[in-house]
Amino acid sequence: MSGISTSALATGWTIAATLLAPALRLNLRRRAAKGREITARLPERRGIDPTPRPAGPLLWMHAASVGETMSILPVLDALRHRTKVLLTTGTVTSQALLDQRIPEQNLSADVLHRFAPLDVPSWVQRFLSHWRPDAACFVESELWPNQLAACRTMGIPLMLVNARMSDRSFGYWQRVPGLARRVLGGFARVQARGDEDAERLKALGAPHVESPGDLKFAAPALPVDQAEFDRLNAILAGRPVWLAASTHPNEEPLIAAAHRDLAPRYPGLLTIIAPRHPDRGPTLAAELQAPRRTAGQGPPAGEGIWIADTIGELGLWYRLAPIAFVGRSLIPPGGGQNPLEPVRLGCAIAVGPYTGNFSDHVALLRQAGGLVEVADAATLASFVSSMLDNPDQRRRLGEHAAAAVRRHADLPARTAETLLSLLPAQNLASSPAQNLESPPGQNIVSSPGLAR
Structure with missing residues (x-):
């Protein structure tokens, strides 16, 4: 693998994802038949969504499944009334959880849930062109190369929250150090969940890494009927x-x-x-x-x-x-x-x-x-x-x-402040009736291309 250039790997992933798009559509329908996708919402997985973009600054947060979603619920509370949040997930279990928790936490006016597009370049581009987020946040280890590359191209600042790097993942990334630097170098801020994760992320080339603690410690108790x-x-x-x-x-x-x-x-x-x-x-x-x-x-x-x-x-x-x-x-x-x-x-x-x-x-x-x-x-x-x-x-x-x-009680609030710092100041200061045609992400930390 060391003989293959980083750019070749990135290009190969992009081409492969594009060629696989028809098979991915079929797989989505199969998953829906098994109850692992929602048929009526399959277009969202291809970046198709008639829902209008909310006015004002928009923060895109992506949490893969239930565990990641639970960990950021207190952060959503801390962001209440300060910015609109487009929250994407990839599982029906996380969607079911959010259907319950968003109304329970009185977040319906500020948080919109959609399913994330799969990592096909045209689907990702369609998603980003429609929603035009001002900043993007990925939770734990959800690193999809075409999503990250498209965000960089559009000048959208990126943050990795509660970042983790397991033994297995660290071993993989060490075999492709150039690729790791290009992927992780695109994040303006990285908050690791622990010191071990932080050291591994730094070793792989992630900039601006800090270790404030694990958001899961501050997560609310699981809900119950x-x-x-x-x-x-x-x-x-x-x-x-x-x-x-x-x-x-x-x-x-x-x-x-x-x-x-x-x-x-x-x-x-x-x-x-x-x-x-x-x-x-x-x-x-x-x-x-x-x-x-x-x-x-x-x-x-x-x-x-x-x-x-x-x-x-x-x-x-x-x-x-x-x-x-x-x-x-x-x-x-x-x-x-x-x-x-x-x-x-x-x-x-x-x-x-x-x-x-x-x-x-x-x-x-x-x-x-x-x-x-x-x-x-x-x-x-x-x-x-x-x-x-x-x-x-x-x-x-x-x-x-x-x-x-019972620790890190203030971590969700501190994480929210860091996320808000990525949003353009003029957007935060303007009214909801602002002109939405201005380009997002004015304070991007530039980096070379993103890939996985």
Whole structure:
């Protein structure tokens, strides 16, 4: 790969994305048929949108999925009434979350959600030409070369927020250092989620890197339908309940094995499995001979497993189950899922050994005595058993973890101020009736071409 020039790689990506456009259209329709896209909104994925651009300064923020979206909700609060925000995401789960949270936080007047265009040059250009954002913000590690290149061409300042650089990604970028410099060099500001991420980003050529902290520490608690919680809580009252959340393929058999180990000792035991991808629900239900929520089936009356294959209800499950295992961590390569979500709701949590994408979070919780690490079905069953047998220990574990994550309370406000500094001052000072034809992004920090 070192023998291929950076410009050739960038050009190759652009050509490949253009040639793949027909296949991407077909794939979008297939995803919609599986419930992973919304048919009526597929044009947005090609940059087609009849919705008019809001008047005044417009900040484009992109968060790939639910975790990234949750982390920036406090930032959206801090931006309220100061600029309009075009918030794009790439999943129906994040859209469902925002449909609930935007009205709940009274952000409807300031935040507009759309689905992000796929990284096809003409689709990206159509999107940017229509919305004409004054600045753009990408959350964590969402770096699409044609999007970034088009922003640079249009003079739109870029910021990377809560930036992360995993071991795996860092290894990849180190093999193409020139490409890394061109991609990361296009950002006017980079806020890393931790010191390790900041050092890696600097090593790869990112300018203006700082490490103010992880926005996920300041994220709000996951939402819940209170009436549904009250209903299910009454049904499950008195039963031993634990949750395996955000699970991935090959983890569920281990979770089922842990349940079988525990069931003889805990009459009426309920194990809730909430797969990371809810569309796996029917397959899991068949494999484990378990009822599933989206089929209208409630929890088994006696001991058993219940498949919680719904979208946007993780806050419900974490509230119903005081003991939680956080998935994508038992089977390599893993990577983990966000352990702060259950901690914020007081759960006693366990994770597997493969949590590389959340190493800082796990280290913090470990140091605070707020997390247990398990290696297999047997140790998972042992964790659940100890939590069921020792309610005081379970509460202490949850309290220690919750105390550890109550930090960086002012980080969302500071992040909002940095984002606002990227917007042209004349736009912020002018009225909503300003002339929208002026070019966006007057204070861009120039860089060479962007690619991935």
